Amino acid sequence: MFSGYINVNASHGRNLFYWLVESASADPEGDPLVLWTNGGPGCSGISGGLFSEFGPFFPNIDGSLSLTPNMWTWTRNANVIFIEQPAGVGFSYSLDTDDYTVGDAQAAEDVYQFLLGFTARYPKYAGRPLYLSGESYGGHYVPTEAAAVVRGNAAGGNPQLNLKGFFVGNAWTVASLDNEGALDYWYTRAMIDKATHDGVLATCNMSDVGPLAAAARGVRLEADWEVAAGVAPGSKARPLGFSPLYDPARSGARLHGGLDCDGWTNQAFASLGNINIYDIFVDVCGSGAAAAQKALSPFGEESNNNAGCANNYDPCRDDKTTAYLNNAAVKAAIHANASITWSGCSSVVNYSRFDLLTSMLPTYEFLIQQGLRIMVFSGDVDAIVPVLGTRAWLAQLPLTQTNASRPWTLNGQVGGWVTEYAELTFATVRNAGHMVPETQGARGLALVNAFLSGTPL
Numbered sequence: 314m315f316s317g318y319i320n321v322n323a324s325h326g327r328n329l330f331y332w333l334v335e336s337a338s339a340d341p342e343g344d345p346l347v348l349w350t351n352g353g354p355g356c357s358g359i360s361g362g363l364f365s366e367f368g369p370f371f372p373n374i375d376g377s378l379s380l381t382p383n384m385w386t387w388t389r390n391a392n393v394i395f396i397e398q399p400a401g402v403g404f405s406y407s408l409d410t411d412d413y414t415v416g417d418a419q420a421a422e423d424v425y426q427f428l429l430g431f432t433a434r435y436p437k438y439a440g441r442p443l444y445l446s447g448e449s450y451g452g453h454y455v456p457t458e459a460a461a462v463v464r465g466n467a468a469g470g471n472p473q474l475n476l477k478g479f480f481v482g483n484a485w486t487v488a489s490l491d492n493e494g495a496l497d498y499w500y501t502r503a504m505i506d507k508a509t510h511d512g513v514l515a516t517c518n519m520s521d522v523g524p525l526a527a528a529a530r531g532v533r534l535e536a537d538w539e540v541a542a543g544v545a546p547g548s549k550a551r552p553l554g555f556s557p558l559y560d561p562a563r564s565g566a567r568l569h570g571g572l573d574c575d576g577w578t579n580q581a582f583a584s585l586g587n588i589n590i591y592d593i594f595v596d597v598c599g600s601g602a603a604a605a606q607k608a609l610s611p612f613g614e615e616s617n618n619n620a621g622c623a624n625n626y627d628p629c630r631d632d633k634t635t636a637y638l639n640n641a642a643v644k645a646a647i648h649a650n651a652s653i654t655w656s657g658c659s660s661v662v663n664y665s666r667f668d669l670l671t672s673m674l675p676t677y678e679f680l681i682q683q684g685l686r687i688m689v690f691s692g693d694v695d696a697i698v699p700v701l702g703t704r705a706w707l708a709q710l711p712l713t714q715t716n717a718s719r720p721w722t723l724n725g726q727v728g729g730w731v732t733e734y735a736e737l738t739f740a741t742v743r744n745a746g747h748m749v750p751e752t753q754g755a756r757g758l759a760l761v762n763a764f765l766s767g768t769p770l
Contacts (some may be wrong), residue, residue, distance in 0.1 A: 317648040318405075319434070321426040326408030329427050330397045332359055333435075334369055334388045345442040345477070345765055347391045347527060348428070350398055352449030352485065354420075354664040357403035360657035362447075363395040364634040367750040367757060369715040373634035377638060387761050392438070394431065398424060398454075401662040404638075404649040416665030421457035425465050432472055436639030437619045438746065439472045444765065449698060449747060452484025456676045463683050480684030480764055483698045483747045486677075487706040488670045489520040494702020496581075500594065504696070505584045508570065512577035515569035523669050524697050542570075583662040590696045590748025631657055677710055677767025687737035688764045692753070693729065700741055712736050721770035731770045740770060 314335070318328040336344040364372060367387040370380035397403030399420040401413040417445055432439040445462075447455045462476045464504045485491055493514070500510040567573065573579070589597050631758035637643055638655040645651070680687065689707065691700040712734040720727045721740065729741040742749050742756050750757035 318650075319430040321400075321423045321430065322407075322412075325412055326401045327412050327423065328406055329400065329423060330359075330404035331427070332363055332395045332647065333586050334363075334386075334393050334395070336367070336390060337386075337388055337390045338390050341392060342437070345392050345444055346438050347387070347393045347444045347446055347765075349393055349395050349426070349459075350424070350445075350447040350451055350454050351403070352451045352454065352455070353662075354450045354669065355399075355402055355662035356450075357397045357445075357655075357657050358395045359397055359403055359638070360631065360634050361748060362393075364637075365630050365751055366748050367754070367761075368393075368395065370651045372630060378637065378643070383754065385750065385758045387750070387758060389758070390472075391765060392441075396424070396527070397425070397428065399662060401653055402659045403657075404653050406653060408651060410661075413659075413661045414663040416668040417453050417457045417671075418668075421461040421582075424454075424458045425461040425470075428462065428474055429465075429470065429472070432474070440475050442477045443475050444477055446481065448482040448484070448749070450485050450669075451481050452486045452698070453671075453673055453754055455479050455481045455484075456673050456680060459680055459685065460676055463685075465681070476685065478688075479680075480688040480690065480761070481696050482690045482749050483692055484673075484689060484703065485524060485698050486703070487672045487674060487709075488522070490705040490709075491494070491524065491698050491702035492522070494699050494705055495524065498696055498699040499581065499585065500762055501701075502696070504588075504593070505581050507582050509577060509584060510567045512572055513581055515588040516567045516572065517574040521670065523666075564634060571609060588696075589746070589747060592692070592694055593696050594694050594744065595746065595752060598632070607717060614641040623739045641703045643660055657743075672706075674706065674709060681710070686764075686767075688740065688762055689737060690729075690740045690742060690749065692747060692749045693741045693743055694745065695747040697747055699721065703739075708740055710736070723756055723759045728770070730758060733769070738764070738770075 314333060316330070316332040318330055320326075322327050335341050338344055349358050349362040351358045362368060364370075367385065368381050368383060369386040369388050373379045373381050375397075397405040399405070399412075399415045400407040400423070401415075407413065424520055428443070443462075445455050445458050447708045456479070459476065459479050462474050466473050466476070476579045496505075496510055496519075500507065529579065569577070587597055589595050635655065635657065638649075644655075644714050649655070677687075689703065691703045693700050713736065714732065714734050716733040718730055718732040720729070722728055727743055729743045729745075731738065731740040740760060742760060745753035745756065749760070760770065762768075
């Protein structure tokens with residue numbers, strides 16, 4: 314393993330933190346290079362991918378500095394770079410704090426510069442087959458990064474990066490379709506009633522807000538900065554996680570059954586209750602260590618192992634990760650900036666709301682024309698960017714289906730369902746949430762291994 318910083322802008326002192334885990338296979342030199350980023354926008358690929366999902370180990374459930382091996386790590390057959398981006402996320406930083414106001418284009422260009430710097434530092438990876446990957450707001454990050462690499466190669470970038478394709482899970486892609494998909498999912502899962510579903514749909518502008526979420530995501534969007542600057546409220550939406558779907562100050566209130574959008578969304582969130590919206594089948598983090606240790610997946614440990622779930626799923630794992638990465642000895646060992654107090658999602662990144670709401674379909678169409686290999690996958694018990702929205706935006710792409718949709722299996726059990734197109738593969742993962750490998754480790758590994766090897770599920 315190797316970790317540290319790659320400078321992506323010398324004049325600004327902008328530095329992205331990474332953690333590279335080399336493949337543990339018998340032929341690591343023959344295995345591809347995978348770059349992983351988490352979403353948010355503004356959340357850490359180390360908190361998510363490395364320490365919660367598919368890295369080689371997890372923080373110990375007792376909060377000690379020892380680590381628990383993950384038998385379903387993707388580093389069995391791939392060299393994986395976990396990155397914290399954009400600057401302001403995790404240990405990544407800039408000497409110019411104006412850099413923390415950022416959007417998709419700058420974030421993608423920084424990742425492209427990171428990859429150039431990475432291959433210069435580790436020349437054995439220059440020319441290695443490269444795949445970009447992520448989840449959630451990775452639905453924006455990953456395609457825009459791929460487009461930046463394609464354009465950088467075309468412009469004569471040195472070195473030429475051997476980009477083969479990308480894969481992205483539960484991808485925030487088209488605001489209106491992903492939001493409507495969430496609303497429909499809540500209704501079809503009996504989490505809200507029909508009156509609430511219809512009330513939100515009738516009064517809210519589904520294209521004008523981030524993912525339907527009742528809880529804060531820890532990211533400062535433009536509206537937070539409006540408050541700090543004394544800008545009149547209502548000129549832009551409130552921060553992601555608190556935003557109404559409809560802002561009467563901008564559009565004029567619509568009513569349905571006597572309630573406006575705020576009223577209906579508040580009713581919807583009250584109906585959802587204290588649930589893990591990222592995986593409706595797991596428990597939330599309780600109070601106290603005993604509650605945390607007992608709050609495993611409701612299927613039980615033995616069933617977890619048989620179904621390929623992450624061993625001893627811990628709903629409080631994020632708390633353990635935060636304690637671990639803020640330990641002075643750990644910071645020194647991984648060459649992190651000791652002055653930074655690490656957190657899983659940034660409180661300083663001011664991300665472009667315009668980009669958040671922009672459709673990624675034109676970018677997908679551009680990348681399809683480049684002949685890249687693409688896989689879109691979806692955990693089917695995610696209620697924040699659920700499978701219904703993903704299917705809706707895939708239907709708007711110019712795709713040619715090559716095989717009938719079918720179940721794919723692992724160890725004699727259905728792992729999910731897959732639809733193959735000439736241009737990309739779409740697969741679901743059964744009983745997986747927003748972060749697929751977190752609770753379905755074996756199925757997540759099988760999915761990724763099949764894609765990287767070019768083998769049908």
